[in-house]
Amino acid sequence: MSHSLAPALRPQRSLLSVPAINQRALDKISSLACDGVIFDLEDSVSPEKKDEARANLSAYFAKPPAGNRLSIIRINPLSSTFGADDLTLVVSTRPDAVLLPKVESAADIQAVERVLSEAGVPETTRIWAMIETAKGVLHAGAIAGSRETSVPRLEGLVVGLNDLRKETRVPARQGRTFLIPWLMQVVLAARAHGLCVIDSVFNDFRDTDTFESECRQGRDMGFDGKMLIHPAQIGPANQHFGPDHEAVAEAEAIIAAFAQPEAKDLNVINLDGRMIERLHLVEAERLVQLARRIEKTNLIDQRKTAP
Numbered sequence: 001m002s003h004s005l006a007p008a009l010r011p012q013r014s015l016l017s018v019p020a021i022n023q024r025a026l027d028k029i030s031s032l033a034c035d036g037v038i039f040d041l042e043d044s045v046s047p048e049k050k051d052e053a054r055a056n057l058s059a060y061f062a063k064p065p066a067g068n069r070l071s072i073i074r075i076n077p078l079s080s081t082f083g084a085d086d087l088t089l090v091v092s093t094r095p096d097a098v099l100l101p102k103v104e105s106a107a108d109i110q111a112v113e114r115v116l117s118e119a120g121v122p123e124t125t126r127i128w129a130m131i132e133t134a135k136g137v138l139h140a141g142a143i144a145g146s147r148e149t150s151v152p153r154l155e156g157l158v159v160g161l162n163d164l165r166k167e168t169r170v171p172a173r174q175g176r177t178f179l180i181p182w183l184m185q186v187v188l189a190a191r192a193h194g195l196c197v198i199d200s201v202f203n204d205f206r207d208t209d210t211f212e213s214e215c216r217q218g219r220d221m222g223f224d225g226k227m228l229i230h231p232a233q234i235g236p237a238n239q240h241f242g243p244d245h246e247a248v249a250e251a252e253a254i255i256a257a258f259a260q261p262e263a264k265d266l267n268v269i270n271l272d273g274r275m276i277e278r279l280h281l282v283e284a285e286r287l288v289q290l291a292r293r294i295e296k297t298n299l300i301d302q303r304k305t306a307p
């Protein structure tokens with residue numbers, strides 16, 4: 001049995017999809033404060049343009065801009081005529097992760113793990129899976145669970161509602177009422193196996209109000225961040241998925257309370273009239289660490305964009 005890798009604690013509030021065929025958009029990345037970029041070779045690139053898109057990414061990764069953005073390459077399914085060449089590009093560019101679309105079974109990602117390992121790609125290149133079909137949602141638990149058996153590089157799941165809505169014929173409606181059970185099923189599967197989990201794109205990039213309420217909803221569902229399609233969505237996603245000041249202050253108070261000598265052997269303490277358990281300490285430490293990381297990233301972005 002393989003050992004699974006601990007997921008890296010990196011902010012993933014805003015993962016912007018950038019079509020690899022769009023050089024103007026690729027050039028823009030250095031000025032964007034997103035936590036990560038999903039370089040797309042799949043649905044946003046026509047079949048005739050796949051070669052050109054791969055060449056764009058080779059050039060980009062040869063001289064990436066400064067910054068802490070996660071780099072994720074979304075490839076075509078391995079069952080398509082493009083998947084193998086896309087994976088060869090991943091082997092040579094070594095992004096932080098490869099994102100496989102339309103994953104429906106653990107076997108789909110095992111194939112990617114095998115190619116990366118046989119090619120000697122270090123384990124710092126992780127595997128992410130898009131859950132965007134009915135079968136993907138139904139099998140989300142088995143897909144996520146493969147992290148502990150056959151796919152140790154598996155780090156995250158990304159929900160894709162455009163494909164899922166098309167297949168299931170559930171329309172896009174404000175509040176996502178009838179999609180919530182499926183979204184929560186993916187969150188549950190991810191957390192059961194220690195994976196990160198990212199909410200779906202929101203297409204109407206000029207409708208900031210609805211986008212913001214969907215970010216708040218995604219955060220409350222437990223998602224780590226959102227896949228984005230337009231730079232205008234980065235600011236709101238960073239704001240709503242980032243830990244707010246109140247939550248960080250509360251986490252710091254929990255850490256301080258457990259650090260008191262009298263709390264040394266206690267599993268439960270009284271913090272201003274509220275029961276706090278040691279299990280809350282773990283989450284408080286994670287939140288504070290994440291907030292520190294975000295602060296550091298913001299400093300880099302500010303320095304970079306300063307005149």
Ligand code: COA
Pocket residue numbers: 016017018019024025026028029040043044201229230231
């Ligand atoms: N990444 C980087 N830059 C982007 C961008 C993206 N995803 N989307 C838009 N931009 C840039 C544009 O190039 C433009 O830059 P410019 O002012 O230097 O010309 C600026 O942001 C404003 O863009 P705007 O005119 O509002 O939109 P557009 O018509 O250029 O693009 C889309 C609209 C939807 C075509 C574009 O946002 C896009 O391709 N998004 C990603 C789609 C995708 O990846 N789909 C697959 C996953 S679901």
Ligand code: MG
Pocket residue numbers: 043101132160162163
């Ligand atoms: Mg899709």
